[in-house]
Amino acid sequence: MEKVTVILSSKGGSGASFVTAGLGTALAKRGKSVLIADCGFGMREIDLMLGVSDRLVFDMGDVISENCKVENAVYPSDFADGLCVLPAPQENMSVSPDVLKNLLETLDYDYILADCRCDSLAFGLSRYFQTVITVQPEPLSVRCGNRVFLKCRECGANNIRLIINRFSERDFFDKKYFADLDEVIDKVGARLLGVVPEDDILSSAFQKGLPWREKTKALYALDRIAARIDGVAIPLF
Numbered sequence: 057m058e059k060v061t062v063i064l065s066s067k068g069g070s071g072a073s074f075v076t077a078g079l080g081t082a083l084a085k086r087g088k089s090v091l092i093a094d095c096g097f098g099m100r101e102i103d104l105m106l107g108v109s110d111r112l113v114f115d116m117g118d119v120i121s122e123n124c125k126v127e128n129a130v131y132p133s134d135f136a137d138g139l140c141v142l143p144a145p146q147e148n149m150s151v152s153p154d155v156l157k158n159l160l161e162t163l164d165y166d167y168i169l170a171d172c173r174c175d176s177l178a179f180g181l182s183r184y185f186q187t188v189i190t191v192q193p194e195p196l197s198v199r200c201g202n203r204v205f206l207k208c209r210e211c212g213a214n215n216i217r218l219i220i221n222r223f224s225e226r227d228f229f230d231k232k233y234f235a236d237l238d239e240v241i242d243k244v245g246a247r248l249l250g251v252v253p254e255d256d257i258l259s260s261a262f263q264k265g266l267p268w269r270e271k272t273k274a275l276y277a278l279d280r281i282a283a284r285i286d287g288v289a290i291p292l293f
Contacts, residue, residue: 059165061167061185061186061188061285062186062187062188064172064178064188064190066203067201073102073105075219076171078258080167082275082278083166083282086282087138089164090139090165090168092142092168094144095116095144095171095172095177096144096172096173097116098149100115101171102141102171107265112143115129115142115145116142116144117145153184154180182216185215187208188217189208189216189218192223193222193223193237195233201246216246217249218247219249220251220252237251255275257272
């Protein structure tokens with residue numbers, strides 16, 4: 057896949073930041089240099105999830121406002137060698153997609169993951185960069201995922217992928233919202249990149265900003281998706 061990937065949630069709680077943090081860590085553990093750019097202006101999250109929040113002095117807002125150089129606002133994470141975070145400002149600010157596009161394209165990393173909210177900034181970025189939409193396998197999330205997909209297409213995006221997150225096989229078939237995962241994929245409209253199982257252990261580690269020690273199901277899935285992003289031919293399931 058390309059250097060920069062925009063990761064969008066279908067709705068609140070679909071786990072876009074979880075997927076972004078997990079994929080970034082998995083790519084870094086493959087020996088790649090990875091920057092996670094938190095583009096949720098006013099809703100900063102990634103710094104806490106990857107254990108750099110106590111060290112923050114500058115953020116992306118300072119870079120855009122030219123209060124500091126970009127290297128002063130990038131923080132290495134202890135979760136993996138080569139993994140860095142460019143945090144969002146805590147206060148909301150208006151930024152055009154072109155300004156953020158130009159910033160991201162100047163940064164020298166193997167992969168840049170832009171964690172975004174579903175707003176005009178994210179839809180504008182989807183025009184320039186490949187985009188991943190995260191959904192939960194539930195009707196409301198899937199319907200919102202389709203709306204996000206269509207909005208990205210309206211803005212000129214032509215490389216849109218899907219990650220189904222927080223998947224529980226037992227709940228999926230017990231609740232019978234959908235006949236199978238193919239129906240979820242068809243209703244969203246984007247090509248599937250991977251499925252990440254529900255994982256309380258990994259979620260709890262991110263909430264605490266602590267590296268995880270166990271090889272969980274979600275981590276295994278994220279490792280496989282990272283390998284696929286990195287050009288390795290690995291089956292979806």
